[in-house]
Structure formats: C-alpha cells, structure tokens
Amino acid sequence: MSAQHPLVTEQMRERVRRARRVFVLTGAGVSAESGVPTFRGGGGTAVWKGMPFSLISSAEMLERDLPAVWEWFDYRRSVLGSLQPNPAHLALARWQNLFETFTLATQNIDGLHRAAGSRDVLELHGNIWQARCAICGARRDLRAGDDNVRPPVCCECGGLMRPDVVLFGEMLPEGVFEHAAQRAGECDLCFVIGTSALVYPAAALPEIARRAGAYVIEINPELTPLSGECQAVIKGRAGEVLPLFDS
Ligand code: BV8
Numbered sequence: 001m002s003a004q005h006p007l008v009t010e011q012m013r014e015r016v017r018r019a020r021r022v023f024v025l026t027g028a029g030v031s032a033e034s035g036v037p038t039f040r041g042g043g044g045t046a047v048w049k050g051m052p053f054s055l056i057s058s059a060e061m062l063e064r065d066l067p068a069v070w071e072w073f074d075y076r077r078s079v080l081g082s083l084q085p086n087p088a089h090l091a092l093a094r095w096q097n098l099f100e101t102f103t104l105a106t107q108n109i110d111g112l113h114r115a116a117g118s119r120d121v122l123e124l125h126g127n128i129w130q131a132r133c134a135i136c137g138a139r140r141d142l143r144a145g146d147d148n149v150r151p152p153v154c155c156e157c158g159g160l161m162r163p164d165v166v167l168f169g170e171m172l173p174e175g176v177f178e179h180a181a182q183r184a185g186e187c188d189l190c191f192v193i194g195t196s197a198l199v200y201p202a203a204a205l206p207e208i209a210r211r212a213g214a215y216v217i218e219i220n221p222e223l224t225p226l227s228g229e230c231q232a233v234i235k236g237r238a239g240e241v242l243p244l245f246d247s
C-alpha cells in the first residue's frame with residue numbers, strides 16, 4: 001500500500017482490500033482535471049446563446065430546433081476533441097480487473113472512460129461521439145467519416161440523425177439504467193465520484209447501493225446532497241485521490 005495520506009484512511013483501504021463487488025458512479029467532476037467544463041449543479045446557468053443547459057440539452061429543443069442542438073454538441077465536441085483521460089480515469093480502468101465484479105456507470109458523454117481503457121462502461125446519458133437516427137435508431141460514429149452535413153442523414157432509411165445522448169425529458173437507453181441499478185443493489189462497495197447528484201434517475205444509484213447495505217465512499221472537493229448518506233466522504237479531486245488507493 002502506498003504511503004499514508006490524510007484524505008484516505010486505513011479503514012477505507014481495508015474496505016477496498018476486502019471488497020468483492022464494486023460499483024462506481026461518475027459525473028463531470030471526474031473529467032474536470034482533463035479540462036472538460038463541469039455543469040455546476042445541473043441546468044440553471046446559461047451556457048449557450050443565452051439558453052440554460054437544461055433547455056439546449058432538452059427533448060423540447062430537439063423538437064423545436066434540431067440544427068441548434070447539433071450546433072451545441074458540435075461546439076462541445078470541439079472543446080473535447082483534444083482532451084485526454086486523467087489519472088482518475090486511468091485508475092478506474094486499472095480497477096476493473098481487481099474485483100470479482102466491477103461496474104462503472106457514468107453520466108459523462110465525453111467518452112474519456114473508454115479512452116482510458118475501461119470496458120463495458122454504462123454510459124447512462126449516451127456518448128457525444130455518436131449520432132442516432134431519429135426514425136430507425138441506426139447509430140453512426142461521428143469520428144469515422146468527415147461528414148459535416150447537419151443534421152446528418154441516416155444511410156439506412158434517409159431519416160434525420162440526432163446526437164446519441166440522453167436529453168432532459170428523455171428516457172435513458174434501454175436497459176442501461178436497469179443494469180446499473182441491479183449492480184448497485186448487489187455491490188458491497190460503491191464509489192460516487194465527481195457528481196453534484198442532482199440529475200435523476202442517475203443520482204438514485206448510490207441510494208440504491210446504500211439501501212442494499214453497501215459501504216459508500218464519495219469523492220468530491222465539495223459536499224453534495226448525497227454526502228450525508230455516505231459512510232466516507234473524501235473532499236478532494238478525483239485525479240489526486242483515486243491513485244492513492246493503488247496497492
Ligand atoms: C428522465 C447529457 C424520464 C446531455 C444529461 C426526479 C426529480 C426531479 C427531476 C426529475 C426527476 N426525474 C426526472 C427528472 C427530470 C430530469 C432531472 O433530473 N432534472 C434535474 C435537473 C432536477 N431528469 C431527466 O430528464 C432524465 N430523464 O427522467 O426521463 C422522464 C421523462 C419525462 C419526464 C419525466 C421523467 C434525463 C437526464 C439526463 C439529461 N442529460 N447529459 C448533455 O450532456 O448535454 S444530464 C448532465 O447533467 C450530465 O450527464 C449529468 O447527469 C448532469 C451534470 O451533473 P454532474 O455530472 O454531476 O456535473 P456537475 O457539474 O453538476 O457537478 C460536478 C461535480 O463535480 C460538483 O459536485 C463538483 O464539486 C465536482 N468536482 C469538480 N471538480 C472535481 C470534482 N469532483 C472530483 N474531482 C474533481 N477534480
């Protein structure tokens with residue numbers, strides 16, 4: 001075990017050493033040290049052309065102005081394009097081989113967990129590098145071709161494609177939340193990393209783990225509505241704290 005660190009107690013290390021079924025939920029904070037802007041607690045603040053995040057990233061806006069939604073996500077892709085996984089993503093990728101079962105569920109659409117080598121990531125809110133046909137559901141990797149037609153047109157049915165992300169007011173991808181909830185309900189150790197825990201149903205996952213008797217550790221420089229529910233709260237930055245658990 002690496003040297004003692006005031007933020008990570010021996011009791012937490014012991015819990016990690018003895019854990020068999022681990023569940024992790026991440027939010028924008030885990031990508032902050034990669035340079036990805038966080039949302040600062042969900043939808044209120046104006047983020048795009050005077051529109052709050054909860055409007056420009058909503059099903060209502062998709063209906064009203066699909067080109068505007070594409071413009072917003074094209075901008076987000078331009079910000080994300082050059083960003084790399086940080087030590088937090090890399091630590092979680094290493095952890096996937098250390099436990100009997102390891103489940104990584106993320107609210108992030110940036111794809112950085114996958115880029116860090118994490119397999120089977122449950123992308124609760126989709127992936128910004130993918131488009132999905134609004135008619136037949138066919139998907140397309142936006143990094144594959146240099147298709148700058150906006151909105152992209154589906155090769156299968158000629159329908160218009162939309163970003164393959166979950167917008168406010170939309171259901172999560174078929175079965176993904178259910179799978180995450182099942183794993184959260186079976187885990188003995190749950191990490192909640194870099195989320196303000198305000199967006200549902202994702203924020204319900206640590207509560208499911210807690211109610212099932214899991215030991216819940218929150219990693220966040222700030223307290224959140226979940227902090228009181230957790231057995232341990234580490235007030236630190238994920239990229240600095242997660243490597244401290246490396247044996
Ligand atoms: C749905 C993709 C069924 C798009 C996103 C129950 C109660 C109230 C409201 C609802 C409810 N159930 C449903 C709702 C409505 C809504 C909702 O939750 N609204 C909130 C705002 C109250 N939920 C939905 O609409 C969901 N769908 O419920 O469908 C339905 C359908 C119709 C009607 C009813 C129900 C869909 C939600 C998904 C929306 N899409 N993203 C895009 O990205 O544009 S949500 C998006 O915002 C993210 O994915 C994420 O989920 C959320 C942002 O939160 P965080 O990731 O936590 O980021 P944030 O910036 O807030 O916080 C960062 C944290 O990191 C901070 O705490 C900070 O301190 C910390 N931090 C900073 N640096 C670091 C750090 N931590 C560690 N290390 C660091 N270095």
Ligand code: ZN
Pocket residue numbers: 133134135136137138154155156157158159
């Ligand atoms: Zn189609």
